[in-house]
Amino acid sequence: MTALSGWGRTAPTRARLRTPATEAQAAQAVHSAGARGSVARGLGRSYGDAAQNAGGTVLDMTALSAIRSIDVQHGLVDCAAGVSLDTLMRVLMPLGWFVPVTPGTRYVTVGGAIAADIHGKNHHLSGSFGRHVRSLDLLGADGEVRTLTPEGDPELFWATASGMGLTGVILSAKIQLLPVQSALMSVDTERAVDLDDLMDRLESADHRYRYSVAWIDLLARGAATGRAVLTRGDHATVDQLDVRSRRDPLALRTPRLPPVPRGVPSHLLNTRTVAAFNTLWYRKAPRERRGQLQKISTFFHPLDGLPEWNRIYGPGGFVQYQFVVPPSEHGALRRIIETISRHRCPTFLAVLKRFGPGDPGWLSFPMPGWTLALDIPTTLPGLAGLLDRLDEHVLAAGGRIYLAKDSRLRPHTLAEMYPRLGEFRELRARIDPDRRFTSDLARRLDL
Incomplete structure (x- = not known):
């Protein structure tokens, strides 16, 4: 068991840490997680307990860090969920593109950015990160990988883009970028x-x-x-x-x-x-x-x-x-x-x-x-x-x-703060009745 905490270091717990190097290994880690379930984790910059799972399994997704393709003409990047915003900036900036949203740290993975639907200093004009995701691949509790889009799968897509990793494991995503002239x-x-x-x-x-x-x-x-x-x-x-x-x-x-x-x-x-x-x-x-x-x-x-x-x-x-x-x-x-x-x-x-x-x-x-x-x-x-x-x-x-x-x-x-919480709980019960995906945050707040 490995001790894990959020960036604030306030509530450490222990879990079995797995570092899948392939999507197949990620699926196997979820399948073998046991009764305490699993949750994906990126670079550990959530401040609280969102990426912890006491007594269960935590998937360190940072080994899945390939940038699959970059459409330089249209500003679209296809990358694995473990890629950090820091890596994207270093690769994309020389090409004249920048990430559409960045929080106060660039050491955040793409999967974490989607799961927390991160925001930045440009929210008043650009919204949060999820608005710029054109599609994502999600490993579900049934072991299937689904490609979700905002238009084709709005329910599961928008429950995932803010769902704190509780609808499945985000494996990859295509993201629309912002053109820039300088660094x-x-x-x-x-x-x-x-x-x-x-x-x-x-x-x-x-x-x-x-x-x-x-x-x-x-x-x-x-x-x-x-x-x-x-x-x-x-x-x-x-x-x-x-x-x-x-x-x-x-x-x-x-x-x-x-x-x-x-x-x-x-x-x-x-x-x-x-x-x-x-x-x-x-x-x-x-x-x-x-x-x-x-x-x-x-x-x-x-x-x-x-x-x-x-x-x-x-x-x-x-x-x-x-x-x-x-x-x-x-x-x-x-x-x-x-x-x-x-x-x-x-x-x-x-x-x-x-x-x-x-x-x-x-x-x-x-x-x-x-x-x-x-x-x-x-x-x-x-x-x-x-x-x-x-x-x-x-x-x-x-x-x-x-x-x-x-x-x-x-x-x-x-429930008073998040009016769609009831719908989120119902969706989780439907797509993951055995609670294969869970976390300390989910248990504490009954998500």
Whole structure:
């Protein structure tokens, strides 16, 4: 048995880890999994327990990592589910194409991106990852492999594209890509003095940018509550580049620092140190700067340059809490931020975005509105009670919690957050009556 946990390292469990090198081996691993079933796992970047299966089987899909074909003319890639977004970026960028959606880390597999229906800074314009999947191959509980499309198999396709790996094992997919002229971003940066200022700026100008995100200081109080640094941009065109960058505009550079060492003490991140960091980060940001050229890794994946950055939180790990509330719920968002600030949560990784229209996935997280994600060390006193209070605010506002980051949500609240949960459960019972596919998340929340 192998100990496995999510990126937050909060709820490790043990399972038999299998690493299939072929689709036939994946089918055999599912068939021989036993009563505790199986679940697929990619690079382990879900923060909670979605890719764990205590006492059962976990399929490490990273060996299935072939890029089968690339249609350079039409921007379509056919690849195995274990291919990472990092690999796709490195292969596709020199050809003038980019992945349609990327989260805050590029170390996510294609299978994981589909199963969690990941979103990024461009959701307000482009939706989540599932919208860009043209077809996928799914290994079902009966051992059959089915090719699913949104048009031909909408029920099973959209239950899978957000289904957290519980409808079967995603083996491969065809993905529509985004054309780009360079590997650099043209970025506008500005400071917002408080939460009202931040929301006004986001609502009034987000439509002008493909990508938009705000880092928010959740320790600021009083008149500065909700102060933030807003960064928005798009892929730079060749005519926006300097002379040096024009020599090789599609060269992708992703610098990496040494990994965070083991044994970081839990007390390193406390209210005092994080408050000092947040103040410094806010003040060093420009009041307004237009058209700065940034590397893709700087704009999208700053933490990927620091391997094993989750060790910063010490041996106890951390909880990542992400929610979304409807666009009219300014008051709910303010109450939540004020609650976090009063509790003095030592969080320096807090980002606020606006989501666009909801996605078709039955368990897709995004819905129109405001989404806030924050990391909280597990050592924070009163953490469980704080998160329960935040859940109550989210529910009262008609919002929901992101399952790919959850490790502690109470199951009775789930149906109120996800209106198609009943249909999802019925479909699972129909296509997988013996529960060949399951996970710690599925058992905890009765998915």
